[in-house]
Amino acid sequence: MKPTVVDHIGIAVKSIDEALAFWQSSLGIQCTGVEEVAEQKVKTAFLPIGDTEVELLEATSDESPVAKFIEKKGEGIHHLAIRVDNLEKALEEMKAKGIKLIDESPRYGAGGAKIAFVHPKSTGGILLELSER
Numbered sequence: 001m002k003p004t005v006v007d008h009i010g011i012a013v014k015s016i017d018e019a020l021a022f023w024q025s026s027l028g029i030q031c032t033g034v035e036e037v038a039e040q041k042v043k044t045a046f047l048p049i050g051d052t053e054v055e056l057l058e059a060t061s062d063e064s065p066v067a068k069f070i071e072k073k074g075e076g077i078h079h080l081a082i083r084v085d086n087l088e089k090a091l092e093e094m095k096a097k098g099i100k101l102i103d104e105s106p107r108y109g110a111g112g113a114k115i116a117f118v119h120p121k122s123t124g125g126i127l128l129e130l131s132e133r
């Protein structure tokens with residue numbers, strides 16, 4: 001596995017519109033697009049900063065993992081995503097090392113990326129996303 005860059009940092013927000021007011025107006029970072037990922041019941045907005053992006057996540061249903069996260073912990077940093085060159089291979093390597101995965105095989109993420117989540121129990125408490133673009 002070859003991690004190449006911090007792909008993005010996911011931030012759970014109650015309202016993307018309200019969060020964008022801060023990120024765009026106060027920080028001057030332009031949003032490159034809002035996309036709904038139905039499978040994960042979230043709406044996402046990406047704000048690039050250099051090679052990395054901030055991903056705002058808004059739940060589209062009470063059943064969304066993001067809604068549950070906000071209910072438990074409030075708004076804030078939800079996950080860290082690192083980019084890998086070959087996601088299938090990265091997952092196989094991690095499985096072989098006994099690392100607990102949430103997604104054993106890649107699934108579709110925002111922006112056409114292939115993604116998979118690694119369980120916080122194996123990462124020291126953070127939700128880690130592996131992403132291949």
Ligand code: ZN
Nearest residue numbers: 010055081129
């Ligand atoms: Zn993400």
